[in-house]
Amino acid sequence: MPANRFNGFTEYGVGIGLRIPHYNHILEKKPVVDWFEIISENFMVDGGRPLHVLDQILEQYRVVQHGVSMYFGSVEPLNREHLRRLKALVRRTNTPWLSDHLCWGSVDGTYSHDLLPMPYTFEAAAKTAQKICEARDFLEVPVVVENVSSYAEFHASEMTEWEFLNEVVERADCGILLDVNNIYVSSRNHSFDPLQYVNSVPHERIAQIHIAGHSKFQKYILDTHDHPVIDPVWKLYERAIERIGPTATLLEWDDHIPSFDEVHGEALKANRYVREKVMA
Amino acid sequence: MDLDTIQRAMFDAVRQPLTASEGMRQRTKDGRSLRKVADEIIKPNDRLSSFERLEIYNRQYWFRILSALGEDFPGLRAIIGNRRFGKLAIAYLSDCPSHSFTLRNLGSRLEQWLRAHSEYLADVEELALDTVRLEWAEIEAFDEAAKPRMTADDMSSGGDDPKFELQPHVRLLDLRYAVDDFVISVRRREEEVDIVSNAVMERATRSRVRRPALPKPERIFLAVHRSDNSVYFKRLDREAFAVLCALRDGKSLSEAVDAADWSGRSIEQASAEVQAWFAYWAAQGWFCKTA
Numbered sequence: 001m002p003a004n005r006f007n008g009f010t011e012y013g014v015g016i017g018l019r020i021p022h023y024n025h026i027l028e029k030k031p032v033v034d035w036f037e038i039i040s041e042n043f044m045v046d047g048g049r050p051l052h053v054l055d056q057i058l059e060q061y062r063v064v065q066h067g068v069s070m071y072f073g074s075v076e077p078l079n080r081e082h083l084r085r086l087k088a089l090v091r092r093t094n095t096p097w098l099s100d101h102l103c104w105g106s107v108d109g110t111y112s113h114d115l116l117p118m119p120y121t122f123e124a125a126a127k128t129a130q131k132i133c134e135a136r137d138f139l140e141v142p143v144v145v146e147n148v149s150s151y152a153e154f155h156a157s158e159m160t161e162w163e164f165l166n167e168v169v170e171r172a173d174c175g176i177l178l179d180v181n182n183i184y185v186s187s188r189n190h191s192f193d194p195l196q197y198v199n200s201v202p203h204e205r206i207a208q209i210h211i212a213g214h215s216k217f218q219k220y221i222l223d224t225h226d227h228p229v230i231d232p233v234w235k236l237y238e239r240a241i242e243r244i245g246p247t248a249t250l251l252e253w254d255d256h257i258p259s260f261d262e263v264h265g266e267a268l269k270a271n272r273y274v275r276e277k278v279m280a
Numbered sequence: 281m282d283l284d285t286i287q288r289a290m291f292d293a294v295r296q297p298l299t300a301s302e303g304m305r306q307r308t309k310d311g312r313s314l315r316k317v318a319d320e321i322i323k324p325n326d327r328l329s330s331f332e333r334l335e336i337y338n339r340q341y342w343f344r345i346l347s348a349l350g351e352d353f354p355g356l357r358a359i360i361g362n363r364r365f366g367k368l369a370i371a372y373l374s375d376c377p378s379h380s381f382t383l384r385n386l387g388s389r390l391e392q393w394l395r396a397h398s399e400y401l402a403d404v405e406e407l408a409l410d411t412v413r414l415e416w417a418e419i420e421a422f423d424e425a426a427k428p429r430m431t432a433d434d435m436s437s438g439g440d441d442p443k444f445e446l447q448p449h450v451r452l453l454d455l456r457y458a459v460d461d462f463v464i465s466v467r468r469r470e471e472e473v474d475i476v477s478n479a480v481m482e483r484a485t486r487s488r489v490r491r492p493a494l495p496k497p498e499r500i501f502l503a504v505h506r507s508d509n510s511v512y513f514k515r516l517d518r519e520a521f522a523v524l525c526a527l528r529d530g531k532s533l534s535e536a537v538d539a540a541d542w543s544g545r546s547i548e549q550a551s552a553e554v555q556a557w558f559a560y561w562a563a564q565g566w567f568c569k570t571a
Contacts, residue, residue, distance in 0.1 A: 041382050046425035047449065049509040069381040075284045082381045107291040111378040113344055114337065116290065124283045152333040153323045156281050191325065219327040220336065 002246045006142050006175025007207035008096030012062065012248035014270045016263050019253070023053055025260040033264065035062040037250045038093070041069055044085040051092075058093060064208070064248070065095040066177075069111065072131045072145065073104035073118045083138050090141050097142040097207050099177040100135075102128065102168060117150035120157035120164035129171035136174065144175035144207040149185040149214070149223035161186065162200040175207035180236040181229065181252075185214050185221045198236055203243045211237055211270065212252040226255035228266050238273045246274045286321055293317050293334055294341045295377065297370050302342075304335035345373050348383040352419060353390070355411040355463040358491045359404055368400040384423070387416055407494065410455045414463055414513075417451035417504040421511045424449035427568035434569055435562070441532045444567045451504040452525055458498045460513040465492040507564060514564075520557045524566075 003009045013034035018026075025031070036057060043050050057063060070082065090098060103115040118124050136143040147165055159167065169176055178201060180194075187194035211234075213227030229237075229251070241247065251267035293314050296305050307313055318330040325333070349369050350357055357365040376389045391412050394401060401408045425448045435442065501521035503514040516524070519540035526536035542550045561567060 044382065045384070045423035048423035048426075048506060050423060052509045075287055079381055104287055107287055109379050110291075110295075111381060112291065112294060112341055113348075113378060113383055114294075114340055116287075116294070116337065119283065119286050121283065127283060151336040152330075153325075154286060154321055155323055156286060156321070189325075219332075222336075 002244075002248070004175070004204065004207065006097060006144055006205055007248060008142055010096045010248065011246075012064070012208075013246075014249045014251075014267050014274075015062075015064070016251050016267045017066075017253065018057060018063070019257055021257050022260040022263070027053070027056055029260075030060060031260065031264065033061060035064060035248070035250075037064050037066045037252075040065045040067040040086055040089055040098070043092075044082075044089055054092070063093045063095060064250075065089065065093055065098045066146075066250075067098065067100035068115070069105065069113070070100040070135060071103065071105045072100065072135070073102065073116075073124060073128045074106045075104075075127065076106060076108065078131055078134055078138075079106075079109075083135065087139050090139055095141060097144055097175065098139060099144045099146055099208065101148050102145040102165060103148045115148045117148065117152055117154075118164065119154035120159045120161060122158060122167070125164060125167040125171060129168050129174075132168070132172040132174050136172075142175060142207070144177045145169065145172075146177035146179050146210065147182050147186075148179075149182040149189075149221075151189055151220055151222075153190055160192070161190075162197045166200070166202060169202065169205050174205070176201060176205050177208045177210060178206050178240060179210035179212070180240055181210065181212040181214060181233050182223060184230075184233045184236055185223045188221045194232075194236055195239060198239050198243070206240070206244050206247060208248045208250060209237065209240055209244075210250050210252055211267075224255060225252045229269070234269070234273070237270065238276075241273050241277050246277060249274075281321065289317055289321055290334070290337070294337045295374075296338060297374060298339065298342050302339060304331065304338040342370070345378065345383070345386060346370070349373065349386050349390075352387045353412060353415050354469070355415050355459065355466045356408055358462075358466045359408050359411060359494065360401065364400065368394075368397075371397065371400065384419065387412075387419065391416060404494075406497075407457045407459070410453075410457045411459045411463060413453055414455065414459050414502070414504065417453055418463070418511050421449045421451055421504045421506050424506075426506065426565075429565045430562065430567040430569055432562075435567075441534045443530065443532050443570065444527045444536075445570045446524070446528045447505070447566055447568050449506045450528075450566050452521060452528060453502045453504065454521065455500050455502060456497060458495045458500050460500065460502055460515070462492055462495045464513070503566070505564065505566060517553075517557075519553070523554070523557065524561070 003011045015033060015035035015037055018036040018038045043054050045051065101115050103118060105112045105114055105116050132143055132145060183194045183197045211229050212225045213229055215222045215224040249270045251263065253263045296308055296314065299305055305314055315331045318334040322330040322333050324330045346369050372390060372393050376393055378386055391409060394409060394412060398405050427447060501516040501518055503516055505512055505514065522540040523536045526539035531539065537554060
């Protein structure tokens with residue numbers, strides 16, 4: 001199910017995040033990359049270098065937008081200024097789909113700049129789905145939601161995380177950005193079987209997959225995007241590809257960023273699982 | 281417990297300042313137990329208590345915004361030192377939390393806040409305020425809009441007493457210290473970073489590098505502007521600054537020229553200077569087409 005209505009019927013391959021330390025390399029060497037994912041908020045500005053670089057990238061590459069502060073799960077309404085700027089960027093990039101996180105992060109217009117976990121309740125699912133629909137209607141582009149890493153669970157939860165994800169995407173009729181590293185991190189922090197998660201999500205709604213590295217501490221794992229992908233996460237990726245088929249895949253590497261070639265090489269490891277699936 | 285109640289309780293806890301050892305406080309300033317708040321909303325697991333799980337988010341919140349503010353104001357940090365800057369940043373961000381979807385705007389109220397909290401600046405108040413003004417102007421100049429430039433034809437067709445609109449990215453600063461060179465030397469030591477991940481593993485540590493010498497009092501007039509996607513600081517004559525400020529405020533050319541103090545100059549000298557300034561400003565693209 002590589003191309004579907006949730007990713008604009010595209011068949012993108014393996015991409016990487018567009019990050020500042022790689023700008024010069026990309027613009028000068030023009031390496032072959034299937035696609036780049038940009039952090040929308042970094043380019044929701046009125047001018048200057050960010051947009052200049054983006055326009056140069058858009059001349060050569062396919063770009064998909066990924067957001068970090070829409071906060072579909074916050075009780076408060078969507079920020080209209082945010083949406084207005086985001087729509088301007090959507091028109092600039094022509095992104096075939098747009099993703100943000102299944103989380104909350106603001107109260108009364110004050111922002112945490114973090115991806116705070118949802119209580120898995122039917123009330124939360126209904127409110128979140130409604131905001132996803134509002135954003136999609138305004139932005140006029142498929143909106144997909146990403147499962148986040150979490151470090152806390154709520155007494156109020158009425159279902160598992162994957163049941164909550166399913167509830168939200170069914171209500172909103174939207175796609176999923178399945179982050180298999182986040183599934184792994186949360187599974188270790190909350191002691192559940194990550195394969196059960198991967199097996200339980202509606203594969204026909206998956207528009208994109210994220211892979212990444214993380215950091216282990218004594219009592220928990222933190223989603224830091226500063227290491228290569230570990231084998232157990234690749235195993236989850238393999239299972240996801242078995243279920244879904246070859247799907248747009250993106251490696252996130254956001255801190256202690258190594259050379260472009262190292263990041264891209266790590267991302268391209270995903271192709272071995274895709275090839276095995278195609279051969280099978 | 282409904283979604284709104286959970287989010288308000290967690291958000292309030294997450295925003296509580298950390299202890300000196302960078303852990304979560306036991307109680308809020310008004311005496312509420314954060315352990316009780318955590319127990320009420322968050323499940324413990326076999327390794328972490330409810331309090332410890334909530335503490336992860338409390339630490340991440342502060343590490344992220346303190347790191348972002350420190351990156352935006354390295355000059356202020358260099359002047360007052362990392363320790364004092366840390367205290368100032370915590371107080372500022374407690375009073376003025378982010379109201380924007382982007383961390384870019386985190387320092388937008390810092391100058392105003394500092395004017396009401398000069399106790400954080402002690403004996404360097406004027407120098408620190410000038411530095412903050414310049415560093416915020418630099419942030420704005422970096423990514424503000426650039427409208428189409430005013431052309432020579434536009435200028436000549438503006439009538440007898442035209443108006444000139446400054447580009448949105450041009451900022452004009454009247455400073456009591458020559459902080460431009462100071463900020464440049466401090467900035468050279470900083471690396472470009474963009475924060476996009478879900479977690480901040482640890483508070484950014486600042487290496488101890490020798491601070492550039494602090495500038496002495498020296499009134500300067502500065503234009504902060506963008507050219508070829510880089511931000512520049514351009515020192516201006518007092519009179520040129522007065523003319524530009526008047527143009528920025530919507531005055532006509534003749535009104536703007538009258539705003540400057542021309543004492544000691546002949547009309548011919550003043551006229552030649554104004555022409556040279558306008559030629560330079562136009563070449564830099566500081567004027568944009570008016571609507």
